[in-house]
Amino acid sequence: EDQVTQSPEALRLQEGESSSLNCSYTVSGLRGLFWYRQDPGKGPEFLFTLYSAGEEKEKERLKATLTKKESFLHITAPKPEDSATYLCAVLRSSNTGKLIFGQGTTLQVKP
Amino acid sequence: NAGVTQTPKFRVLKTGQSMTLLCAQDMNHEYMYWYRQDPGMGLRLIHYSVGEGTTAKGEVPDGYNVSRLKKQNFLLGLESAAPSQTSVYFCASIPGGRTEAFFGQGTRLTVV
Numbered sequence: 188e189d190q191v192t193q194s195p196e197a198l199r200l201q202e203g204e205s206s207s208l209n210c211s212y213t214v215s216g217l218r219g220l221f222w223y224r225q226d227p228g229k230g231p232e233f234l235f236t237l238y239s240a241g242e243e244k245e246k247e248r249l250k251a252t253l254t255k256k257e258s259f260l261h262i263t264a265p266k267p268e269d270s271a272t273y274l275c276a277v278l279r280s281s282n283t284g285k286l287i288f289g290q291g292t293t294l295q296v297k298p
Numbered sequence: 299n300a301g302v303t304q305t306p307k308f309r310v311l312k313t314g315q316s317m318t319l320l321c322a323q324d325m326n327h328e329y330m331y332w333y334r335q336d337p338g339m340g341l342r343l344i345h346y347s348v349g350e351g352t353t354a355k356g357e358v359p360d361g362y363n364v365s366r367l368k369k370q371n372f373l374l375g376l377e378s379a380a381p382s383q384t385s386v387y388f389c390a391s392i393p394g395g396r397t398e399a400f401f402g403q404g405t406r407l408t409v410v
Contacts, residue, residue: 196338221398230388230401231341274340276399278392284329284348285356286392286399290340 189214193275193289200265200296208260208273208292216280220258222251223274225291231274234260265296300324304389304402311379311409319374319405321389328394330372331356332364334385335404341388347372348394379409 190213200206212220219238223231235244237253244251248269250261260273276288305320321330329348333341333356343356345364353364361383363375372391376383386406390399 193340219397228404230403231399233398233400236398276341283354284346284392284394285343285354286329286331286346286390287343287357288333288341290338 189277189279189285189287191275191277191287191289193273193292195292196290197293198295200262200294202266202296202298203264205261205263205265207262208294210258210260210275210289211256212258212275212277212289213256214277214279214287218278218280220253221276221278222258222260223276225272225274234273262294265294267296267298270294270296302389302391302400302402304387304405306405307403308406309408311376311407313380313409315379316375316377317379317407318376319387319389319407321372321374321391321402323370323372323391323400325391325393325400326369327391327400328369329392329399330366331390331392331399332362332372332374333388333390334358334383335388336385344374344387381409383407384409 192211222234225231235251240255272291272293331346332344347366350369389402
């Protein structure tokens, strides 16, 4: 059965304290893995797409990496405005089009 | 170009009432999805569609029905609402292939 698990569920950091969020997945063939940011009361906002093991993408203080079993979202020197819930999702390689999300990691960055 | 639009944005229902949530996209996307989001549960897939006239069950389909009669619209129906269906509902669409999903702003539904 397809499954996406994110850890930790919640993370509290001091401003400037770097850390990583984990997304472990079990899926029968991966077409793509996506990272989203979600602010309270809003819809998810797209961050990155990763397609194959070894791939990396960067955007400002965020860097996403992918292996055959998991993905990491590295946050370098975070700022309070990085506080949000970060969601991971996987799209299967078959033509089912099934897009499954993890439960998310809620990040709080304190000044 | 409005992207993905959900209607309504807020609704309060009484137990046993029915309603339909509308998702409309103007990007000619093939795939469309309905999710529900509850505190601490992430996004759970209710139903999805990979093209006009096709639908498939997701992780939590019970109590919901969907239809995709036109490519741009994906309707989510609640035939007899229950308090357990109180949630925030999100619609999303993908062009097809391997690109990211575009989301609507959500519908906050309360069943009393």
